[in-house]
Amino acid sequence: METTxxxxxxxxxxxxKNKKYATLRDILTTMNPVDIAFIFEDLQxxxxxxxxxxxxxxxxxxxxxxxDDDTQQFLIHSLSDTELKEVLDDMFMDDVVDMIxxxxxxxxxxxxxxSSSEDRKKINMLLKFPEDSxxxxxxxELVILRPGMTAEEAIKRIRRTGVDKETIYTCYVADNLSxxxxxxxxxxxxLAEDDVKVSDIMDTxxxxxxxxxxxxxxxxxxxxxxxxxxxxxxxxNRLVGIVTVDDAVDVMQEEATEDIQKMAAIxxxxxxxxxxxxxxxxxxxxxxxxxxxxxxxxxxxLIISSFESALAASVVLTAYIPMLMDSGGNSGSQxxxxxxxALSLDEIxxxxxxxxxxxxxxxxxxxxVALGMVAFLKxxxxxxxxxxxxxxxxNVALIVALTLIVTVVAAKILxxxxxxxxxxxxxxxxxxxxxxxxxxxxxxxxxxxxxIATSVLHL
Amino acid sequence: METTxxxxxxxxxxxxKNKKYATLRDILTTMNPVDIAFIFEDLQxxxxxxxxxxxxxxxxxxxxxxxDDDTQQFLIHSLSDTELKEVLDDMFMDDVVDMIxxxxxxxxxxxxxxSSSEDRKKINMLLKFPEDSxxxxxxxELVILRPGMTAEEAIKRIRRTGVDKETIYTCYVADNLSxxxxxxxxxxxxLAEDDVKVSDIMDTxxxxxxxxxxxxxxxxxxxxxxxxxxxxxxxxNRLVGIVTVDDAVDVMQEEATEDIQKMAAIxxxxxxxxxxxxxxxxxxxxxxxxxxxxxxxxxxxLIISSFESALAASVVLTAYIPMLMDSGGNSGSQxxxxxxxALSLDEIxxxxxxxxxxxxxxxxxxxxVALGMVAFLKxxxxxxxxxxxxxxxxNVALIVALTLIVTVVAAKILxxxxxxxxxxxxxxxxxxxxxxxxxxxxxxxxxxxxxIATSVLHL
Numbered sequence: 001m002e003t004t005x006x007x008x009x010x011x012x013x014x015x016x017k018n019k020k021y022a023t024l025r026d027i028l029t030t031m032n033p034v035d036i037a038f039i040f041e042d043l044q045x046x047x048x049x050x051x052x053x054x055x056x057x058x059x060x061x062x063x064x065x066x067x068d069d070d071t072q073q074f075l076i077h078s079l080s081d082t083e084l085k086e087v088l089d090d091m092f093m094d095d096v097v098d099m100i101x102x103x104x105x106x107x108x109x110x111x112x113x114x115s116s117s118e119d120r121k122k123i124n125m126l127l128k129f130p131e132d133s134x135x136x137x138x139x140x141e142l143v144i145l146r147p148g149m150t151a152e153e154a155i156k157r158i159r160r161t162g163v164d165k166e167t168i169y170t171c172y173v174a175d176n177l178s179x180x181x182x183x184x185x186x187x188x189x190x191l192a193e194d195d196v197k198v199s200d201i202m203d204t205x206x207x208x209x210x211x212x213x214x215x216x217x218x219x220x221x222x223x224x225x226x227x228x229x230x231x232x233x234x235x236x237n238r239l240v241g242i243v244t245v246d247d248a249v250d251v252m253q254e255e256a257t258e259d260i261q262k263m264a265a266i267x268x269x270x271x272x273x274x275x276x277x278x279x280x281x282x283x284x285x286x287x288x289x290x291x292x293x294x295x296x297x298x299x300x301x302l303i304i305s306s307f308e309s310a311l312a313a314s315v316v317l318t319a320y321i322p323m324l325m326d327s328g329g330n331s332g333s334q335x336x337x338x339x340x341x342a343l344s345l346d347e348i349x350x351x352x353x354x355x356x357x358x359x360x361x362x363x364x365x366x367x368x369v370a371l372g373m374v375a376f377l378k379x380x381x382x383x384x385x386x387x388x389x390x391x392x393x394x395n396v397a398l399i400v401a402l403t404l405i406v407t408v409v410a411a412k413i414l415x416x417x418x419x420x421x422x423x424x425x426x427x428x429x430x431x432x433x434x435x436x437x438x439x440x441x442x443x444x445x446x447x448x449x450x451x452i453a454t455s456v457l458h459l
Numbered sequence: 460m461e462t463t464x465x466x467x468x469x470x471x472x473x474x475x476k477n478k479k480y481a482t483l484r485d486i487l488t489t490m491n492p493v494d495i496a497f498i499f500e501d502l503q504x505x506x507x508x509x510x511x512x513x514x515x516x517x518x519x520x521x522x523x524x525x526x527d528d529d530t531q532q533f534l535i536h537s538l539s540d541t542e543l544k545e546v547l548d549d550m551f552m553d554d555v556v557d558m559i560x561x562x563x564x565x566x567x568x569x570x571x572x573x574s575s576s577e578d579r580k581k582i583n584m585l586l587k588f589p590e591d592s593x594x595x596x597x598x599x600e601l602v603i604l605r606p607g608m609t610a611e612e613a614i615k616r617i618r619r620t621g622v623d624k625e626t627i628y629t630c631y632v633a634d635n636l637s638x639x640x641x642x643x644x645x646x647x648x649x650l651a652e653d654d655v656k657v658s659d660i661m662d663t664x665x666x667x668x669x670x671x672x673x674x675x676x677x678x679x680x681x682x683x684x685x686x687x688x689x690x691x692x693x694x695x696n697r698l699v700g701i702v703t704v705d706d707a708v709d710v711m712q713e714e715a716t717e718d719i720q721k722m723a724a725i726x727x728x729x730x731x732x733x734x735x736x737x738x739x740x741x742x743x744x745x746x747x748x749x750x751x752x753x754x755x756x757x758x759x760x761l762i763i764s765s766f767e768s769a770l771a772a773s774v775v776l777t778a779y780i781p782m783l784m785d786s787g788g789n790s791g792s793q794x795x796x797x798x799x800x801a802l803s804l805d806e807i808x809x810x811x812x813x814x815x816x817x818x819x820x821x822x823x824x825x826x827x828v829a830l831g832m833v834a835f836l837k838x839x840x841x842x843x844x845x846x847x848x849x850x851x852x853x854n855v856a857l858i859v860a861l862t863l864i865v866t867v868v869a870a871k872i873l874x875x876x877x878x879x880x881x882x883x884x885x886x887x888x889x890x891x892x893x894x895x896x897x898x899x900x901x902x903x904x905x906x907x908x909x910x911i912a913t914s915v916l917h918l
Contacts, residue, residue, distance in 0.1 A: 030664050034684050159649050168646050169628045169687075186645065187627050190618050205489050223712065225493050226705040228628075228687065245704055246685040252708065253682065256715040257800055263719070264796035264892075265789050274801035275814060282818070283825040286793050290867075293789055294830055295837070300781035305848075308774050315767050318777060322759035322901050325784065330724050330752055330894050334745050337723035341716055342733035355734060359741070366742040371753055378754070389764075408749075433723075435789050442781050 012039055016047050025054050033059050037066035040075075049078040061090030068276070069102040076107055085114040092166045093119070094139035094247065097126045102271075134218045135211035137251065138232045138241030143171040147181055147199035151192040158186065167244055170229045173202045178238040180206055180231055208233050211240060215251045220346060222248040259344060263337060263433035265289035293435050300325075300442045307450040310457075316391035317453055320379070320400050321446065327371060328407040328445040329438035335360050335415030336437050340429045343419060350424040353417070360416040361409065368408035372401035399453045406452075407445040414440060471498055475506050484513050492518050496525035499534075508537040520549030527735070528561040535566055544573040551625045552578070553598035553706065556585045561730075593677045594670035596710065597691045597700030602630040606640055606658035610651040617645065626703055629688045632661045637697040639665055639690055667692050670699060674710045679805060681707040718803060722796060722892035724748035752894050759784075759901045766909040769916075775850035776912055779838070779859050780905065786830060787866040787904040788897035794819050794874030795896050799888045802878060809883045812876070819875040820868065827867035831860035858912045865911075866904040873899060 008027075015024050028036060036055070040048060040063070052075060055063055064072065064087050076084060088096060088111065096115075100108050100123065112120055122140055129135030143165050145154050154171065162168040171189070173182040182202030192201050208231040209218055222230050222245055229242040258268040269277060269285040304311070304321075311318055339356060342348045348356060380397035383389050415437050419429035467486075474483050487495060487510075495514070499507060499522070511534060514522055523531065523546050535543060547555060547570065555574075559567050559582065571579055581599055588594030602624050604613050613630065621627040630648070632641040641661030651660050667690040668677055681689050681704055688701040717727040728736060728744040763770070763780075770777055798815060801807045807815060839856035842848050874896050878888035 032664065032666060032684060155649070162646060162650060168649070186649075187621060190614070190627070190645075191621060205491065207491060223705075223708050225491060228704070245687070245708070246682075249682050249704070249708060249711065252711060253715075253804070256712075256719075257804070260715075260719060260722070260796055260800055263722075264792045266793050266797065273804075273806040274797060275807060275811065275818070279818065279821045279825070282822045286790075286822065287826055287829055290786060290789055290793075290826055290830055291833060294782055294786045294834065297782035297785045298837070300785075301778040304781070305775075305778045308777075311777060312771070312774060315771060316764075318767075318770060319760040319764045321780060322763070322784065322905070323753055323756035325781065326756045326759075326894075326898060326901065327749060327753045329788075329897070330749055331745075333723045333894070334725050334749075337719055338725065338733060341719055345712070345716070345732075347732040348734060352734065359734070359738065362738045363741045363745065366738070367746055367749055370746055371749055374750060375753065378757070435785075435792070438788070439785060442785065446781070 009039055009042055012051070013043070013047070016043075016051060021054055024051070025056075028054060029056055033062035034066050036063045037071075040067055040071050045074055048075055052079075057086075061087050065091060065095045065099075068272070069099075072099060073103060073107060076103075076110070081114060084110070088114055088119075092139050092141055093122055093126065094137060094166075094241075097123055097136070100127065129211055132215045133211060134209045134213040134215060134230075134232045134243055135241070137215050137218070137247050138211070138243050139166045139247075140241045141165045142229075142231075142239075142242045143168050144239070145171050145173050145184065145198050147173050147175065147197070147202070149198045150194065151189045151196045151198065151201070152194040154184070154189050154198050155186075158189075167229050167242070170227075170242075172231055172239055172242070173198055174239050180208060180233055180237060180239040182206060183231070206231065209243075210235070215243075216255050216344075218243050219248040219251040219255070223252065255344070259340065259430045261285075262428060262430035263340065265293060265433075265435040289435065293439055296439045297442065300439070300446055303443055303446045303450065307446075307454070310450055310454050314391070314396075314453070314457060316389070316396060317399075317449070320396075321449075323375070324400070324403055324407060324445045324449055325438075325442050327404060328411045328441040331364070331367060331408045332411035332415040332437040332441045333433060335364075335412040336419055336433050339416045340419045340433055343423050343429050348420075350420055353420050356416050356420065357413065360412045364409040364412035365405075367412070368405035371408060372404045375404050376401040395456055399449070399456050402452050403445065403449040406448045407441065410444050410448075411437070411441045414444075468498055468501055471510070472502070472506070475502075475510060480513055483510070484515075487513060488515055492521035493525050495522045496530075499526055499530050504533055507534055511538075516545075520546050524550060524554045524558075527731070528558075531558060532562060532566060535562075535569065540573060543569070547573055547578075551598050551600055552581055552585065553596060553625075556582055556595070559586065588670055591674045592670060593668045593672040593674060593691045593702055594700070596674050596677070596706050597670070597702050598625045598706075599700045600624045601688075601690075601698075601701045602627050603698070604630050604632050604643065604657050606632050606634065606656070606661070608657045609653065610648045610655045610657065610660070611653040613643070613648050613657050614645075617648075626688050626701070629686075629701075631690055631698055631701070632657055633698050639667060639692055639696060639698040641665060642690070665690065668702075669694070674702075675714045675803075677702050678707040678710040678714065682711065714803070718799065718889045720744075721887060721889035722799065724752060724892075724894040748894065752898055755898045756901065759898070759905055762902055762905045762909065766905075766913070769909055769913050773850070773855070773912070773916060775848070775855055776858075776908070779855075780908075782834070783859070783862055783866060783904045783908055784897075784901045786863060787870045787900040790823070790826060790867045791870035791874040791896040791900045792892060794823075794871040795878055795892050798875045799878045799892060802882050802888050807879075809879055812879050815875050815879065816872065819871045823868040823871035824864075826871070827864035830867060831863045834863050835860040854915055858908070858915050861911050862904060862908040865907045866900065869903050869907075870896070870900040873903075 100111060115123065141164055143158055143162060158168050169186050171184050172180060173184060174180055182204045183206050184198055184202040188201050207225060211232055211234055218230060229244045231239055232241045232243060234240050254270050257270050261268045267285040267288060376397045379392050379400050380394055383392035418432040418437060422432045423429040559570060600623055602617055602621060617627050628645050630643050631639060632643060633639055641663045642665050643657055643661040647660050666684060670691055670693055677689060688703045690698055691700045691702060693699050713729050716729050720727045726744040726747060835856045838851050838859050839853055842851035877891040877896060881891045882888040
């Protein structure tokens with residue numbers, strides 16, 4: 001997109017240095033809050049308050065919400081109490097709570113001091129929900145209508161109160177006891193006759209979640225039903241908040257990243273973008289699994305040791321160890337990753353285990369036989385005949401091919417069963433991915449290899 | 460959630476068998492279209508048309524859209540021309556196009572025959588866009604306003620024309636030449652005074668994409684800016700459609716699944732859920748990489764072969780091969796998967812390669828030294844002293860520890876660089892994940908191992 005070599009970032013920094021504040025203000029009014037927030041993140045600290053005070057009042061809070069934690073914290077320190085109060089008043093409750101969760105105690109105190117007592121109560125309520133629950137990501141700013149209102153009255157109410165609400169597109173109909181009775185979209189209201197009652201056009205089959213529902217399930221429901229927002233109720237079915245689609249999108253992306261990290265033997269670390277995570281923090285998320293898997297590989301080593309005499313008698317067998325280990329590991333990780341993803345997208349559940357197993361066994365046989373045949377030709381024809389390695393004979397080729405078939409089948413069975421059992425037992429199936437399964441399959445493939453070898457070669 | 464052992468599916472099937480149509484109709488009116496579609500997918504074929512005709516008219520098309528391809532195709536065959544026309548008229552254009560793309564030619568012909576000539580023109584236009592482009596996922600049903608309208612006129616227009624539009628919450632302001640001039644939300648319109656001009660409240664800094672923009676980029680933009688819809692323009696900046704957030708959510712999920720599959724050496728296969736993909740199709744998506752990686756492992760085998768004499772002289776070295784190969788592979792896949800995900804979330808780009816490299820080298824040294832120390836103690840103290848294996852002496856422990864440090868550093872460097880270069884060269888970085896990198900790292904780790912071993916042990 002860019003055609004000049006000067007970036008907008010550089011232009012803004014130069015204008016700041018030259019104190020061209022009017023020009024800066026003009027530029028800022030043409031920009032989206034998200035893009036302005038990025039500019040802040042790469043700015044020198046002392047320039048931040050200056051640029052912040054140049055922002056048009058109506059987008060200052062939107063820009064603030066989009067900044068990363070460090071930038072927010074620095075800005076809060078340089079804002080006056082009045083300025084801070086203005087920002088907080090313009091922010092949605094769920095964004096305030098998100099921010100507070102990442103701030104040190106003294107900043108949190110200052111934020112709470114600048115909030116109204118009603119907001120303070122709401123913030124404290126939201127802070128109490130467990131991390132990753134619907135309650136922790138919901139917002140409490142929603143439009144509530146009464147069943148007895150007419151469409152015209154409802155629209156008037158929305159026009160009067162809608163400015164502070166995160167979404168006005170889905171409105172919630174509740175009775176005097178705050179019990180959720182139905183949902184009506186602003187589209188329904190606008191397209192209805194003025195004097196139609198809300199209770200006549202509202203949808204009473206409301207799909208809602210509890211404050212303690214896991215955020216991943218909330219996101220999947222919003223995706224499944226194509227909702228713009230999902231109502232959250234407490235244990236007495238009283239409407240307490242909504243989760244909007246933009247937050248669900250963030251949850252989905254975060255959960256996908258976490259799954260990908262777990263599949264690669266990384267303890268999830270998704271709070272910050274890659275380059276902002278410190279060296280020690282990255283190390284801490286990577287070293288536990290590396291150590292555990294390294295120690296587990298001892299078993300594979302033990303198997304090799306126990307067949308030392310066979311290996312000494314036929315050294316050529318050693319050369320095919322990497323090929324067998326890698327093929328087994330890859331076959332297992334294909335199955336496990338496919339099953340883990342299908343579990344997390346709710347495509348399969350534990351009761352499908354026999355169907356999954358039956359499918360994976362058939363695929364494994366097809367894969368195993370294909371690999372076995374190619375490996376046979378490679379060892380016997382290429383290594384033996386073409387390359388002239390007399391040790392790579394018909395027998396060795398047969399041993400390698402048979403081992404491959406057994407290994408691939410074992411790998412795919414483990415690869416599909418372990419994640420499903422982990423899920424059933426309440427563990428995260430993503431941990432049962434390639435690295436973990438590779439370690440087990442390595443041991444199996446070598447044991448099979450040496451057992452077949454000793455019996456075929458009579459070692 | 461379920462407290463009885465009889466599922467809704469079973470109840471509906473029993474009611475169908477007993478011809479309790481009135482009861483069925485009552486049940487269907489309480490259900491969400493998405494859930495009804497699931498019921499259809501597990502129904503006997505001959506029952507489908509019966510249940511379909513019991514659906515309330517206003518949700519029949521919504522249910523139809525949510526069904527899988529096979530169910531849709533079967534239903535189309537059993538619907539009369541009039542019934543088919545009714546469904547098509549109630550469907551949004553992007554859903555019709557999605558469906559047509561999966562149908563055999565004779566069904567497509569029948570669908571096009573039942574569409575109005577205007578719709579047929581639009582469908583043909585949409586079908587021409589490349590798969591995975593903004594044009595292929597956009598819908599053409601949107602609310603277009605003129606800059607000169609007042610807020611009151613705009614709301615009137617929305618009330619008159621909104622019923623057929625996929626979203627009425629974001630409206631697009633275009634001039635007589637269809638050039639996109641601005642965006643106004645229905646919230647802005649409702650909260651404005653009746654006689655305010657649309658051009659005075661519209662946002663003129665419109666973020667839009669081209670019809671050929673990749674769908675993954677479209678989804679990332681919708682996520683980044685928290686949009687409910689993103690306008691799509693042609694090369695002359697004429698507004699031709701919008702992509703709505705629900706379609707962006709589907710794209711995000713599909714792209715994450717594709718990345719996960721590629722990282723596990725699977726050719727992406729995301730058209731259908733896991734259990735609906737045939738055995739041969741699954742095999743075809745898995746065997747190419749298995750074969751390629753197996754053949755590549757030959758190089759690792761060659762390295763072992765060329766150090767055969769060293770291995771024969773010190774057989775204990777063989778026992779640590781799996782530990783070294785696995786640790787190298789895991790270290791490499793941690794780095795590659797992290798970098799691939801950061802690339803696909805736009806957290807890093809090629810110009811950051813030196814920062815990424817510098818970070819990974821420091822993390823690699825920390826990981827390598829930690830693994831090396833533990834491995835040294837394991838070989839020397841545990842295998843040697845505790846288990847009494849006299850071959851596992853101080854020298855062998857040192858060789859293993861040094862090899863680990865070098866391997867981990869090499870693995871992390873390759874793991875971060877290969878995906879970034881692949882991305883730069885226009886390839887998909889996800890292919891440069893664990894299996895591919897493991898194969899290279901295996902060869903490196905064994906070469907390093909034997910080189911260090913021969914020089915320390917003077918073999």
